[in-house]
Structures are given as C-alpha cells and as structure tokens.
Amino acid sequence: MTKNVLVTGGNRGIGLEIVKGMLSKGYKVLMGCRDEESGLEAKKDTVGGDLHIIEMPLDNETAIVDALVRAEAVYGPIDILINNAGVLDDTPWDEVNAETLAKSMQVNVNAPLTLIQQTLPQMIDRGFGRIINVSSSYGSFAEGLKGPLSYALSKAALNALTVKMAAVVDEASDSGSLNVKVNSMTPGWVHTRMGGSDAPKTPKEGADTAIWLATIEEGGPHGQFLKDREPIDW
Incomplete structure (x- = not known):
C-alpha cells in the first residue's frame, strides 16, 4: 500500500524539492501550504505523481488539527511527517519581545509538536512511521547557537522536541518492535528565499x-541530528 507523506511548507524551496523527491519514489504526498493558491501554483513545477494540496496555516493549533483531520479523512493516516516549514526572524537580540518570539516558536516548534501529537500515536499503533524535523545548525549548542536569537532558540527547541519524541518511541518499543524513527536534520546553507543568493x-x-531519512530502512538513524546523511552533535 502506498504510504502517505505530509510535507509542511511544501510549496517552495527545500520543501518543494522534498515533495518532488518523495513523488519520484512513488509516495502519495500531501503538500502542506499556508493557502491553497500557493500550493496550486507550486504544483505546476511537479510532473506526475500522487500529489494533493492541503491548506494548513501553522499559526494556531486549531487550524492545524482541523486541516489534518480533513486530510486524513480523505487520504488516510500520515505515515511520514516532514516538518519543513519555518520562519527566520532576524530581529536583533535586544529588540526581540514576547510577541515576536512567540511567532517563531509557533511555526518552528509548536506546529511540529501539534502535528506529532496527532500522527505519532497512530504510527506507534501501526508499528511504522517516520518523523523528520527540518532544523538548522543555528539551533546547535555544539556550534554555539550562532543564528539570530528567535531563530536559534526555536530551532534548538525543535531539536529538543526531536530528542523527547524519539524517547517516547523508545518507551513504546519496550512492549514490542517498532519501525518508527524520529530525527532532526539541517539542510545546510541553501540558496532559497530564506538562505539568500550567496548560499552554496x-x-x-x-x-x-x-x-x-523519510525512506530509510528499519535499522536507520533514530533520535539523531544529521547533516549530509551523517550524524552531527546537538
């Protein structure tokens, strides 16, 4: 049976390339987008494959859950969740306030958490699942959290969420074998609207x-932070 993949922020940049890559491997892909129009525009850049546009604003929990429930009612449960959507707020540290920080945390951390809460229990019940959180080296303690404050804090929190959810899977595995993997990855410095034109x-x-990571076999990485398919320090 074809597995369902949900890619948030799938209508441009890295997300769109993830969508194309998963389509090329024969998966049914649900392209999560802020609005349907942007998804339909991005769909023009894909050729063939089982692709469906899911309007999923990530700015509040209710909207996320409602969109996911509607999508699963039509297409079935999510087997692979790729939390790709993110925002980069480069406000200087001494100008960040609770409101601006909350916006970064909502998209970069809270929304992935909501989606994981909705999908991981079913993955555990079925004995299969993949969750990939698209993070950043700016959220790495090992590299000094070098990015802008809101972005660095939110990506570090996303990494912490990865570790915690991997532990949840490990605890569930005590009662049997589970082929469920939760990982973070950093794409590196990429030439996108967020990364800028100088990115290599x-x-x-x-x-x-x-x-x-979405297509790894049972013995693949779990609870790790990866770059270029290799584990790196948190």
Whole structure:
C-alpha cells in the first residue's frame, strides 16, 4: 500500500524539492501550504505523481488539527511527517519581545509538536512511521547557537522536541518492535528565499537528507541530528 507523506511548507524551496523527491519514489504526498493558491501554483513545477494540496496555516493549533483531520479523512493516516516549514526572524537580540518570539516558536516548534501529537500515536499503533524535523545548525549548542536569537532558540527547541519524541518511541518499543524513527536534520546553507543568493547549496541538495531519512530502512538513524546523511552533535 502506498504510504502517505505530509510535507509542511511544501510549496517552495527545500520543501518543494522534498515533495518532488518523495513523488519520484512513488509516495502519495500531501503538500502542506499556508493557502491553497500557493500550493496550486507550486504544483505546476511537479510532473506526475500522487500529489494533493492541503491548506494548513501553522499559526494556531486549531487550524492545524482541523486541516489534518480533513486530510486524513480523505487520504488516510500520515505515515511520514516532514516538518519543513519555518520562519527566520532576524530581529536583533535586544529588540526581540514576547510577541515576536512567540511567532517563531509557533511555526518552528509548536506546529511540529501539534502535528506529532496527532500522527505519532497512530504510527506507534501501526508499528511504522517516520518523523523528520527540518532544523538548522543555528539551533546547535555544539556550534554555539550562532543564528539570530528567535531563530536559534526555536530551532534548538525543535531539536529538543526531536530528542523527547524519539524517547517516547523508545518507551513504546519496550512492549514490542517498532519501525518508527524520529530525527532532526539541517539542510545546510541553501540558496532559497530564506538562505539568500550567496548560499552554496541548491534546494535539491538541501532536501536530500530529509528524503533519505523519510525512506530509510528499519535499522536507520533514530533520535539523531544529521547533516549530509551523517550524524552531527546537538
């Protein structure tokens, strides 16, 4: 049976390349977008495959859950969740306030958590699942959290969420064998609207590790932070 993949922020940049990559491998892909119009426009860049547009604003929990419930009612449960959508707020540290920080945390952390809460229990029940959180080296303690404050904090929190959810899977595995994997990855510096024109990597190169993690065999990485298919320090 064809597995269902949900890619948030799938209408441009790295997300769109993840969508294309998963389509090329024969998966049914649900392209999560802020609005249907942007999804339909992006769909023009894809050729063939089982692709469906899911309007899923990530700015509040109710909207996310409602969109997911509607999508699963039509297409079935999510087997592979790729939390790709993100925002980069480069406000200087001394100008960040609770409101601006909350916006970064909502999209970069809270929305992935909501989607994981809705999909991971079913993955555990079925004994199969893949969750990939698209993070950043700016959220790495090992690299000094070098990015802008709101972005660095939110991506570090996303990494912490990965570790915690991997532990949830491990606890559930005590009662039997589970082929469920939860990982974070950084695409590196990619030439996208967020990364800028000086970035050395193409969006396709940036998407590679996410696609690889989404399609790994049972013995693959779990509870890790990866770059270019290799584990890196948190």
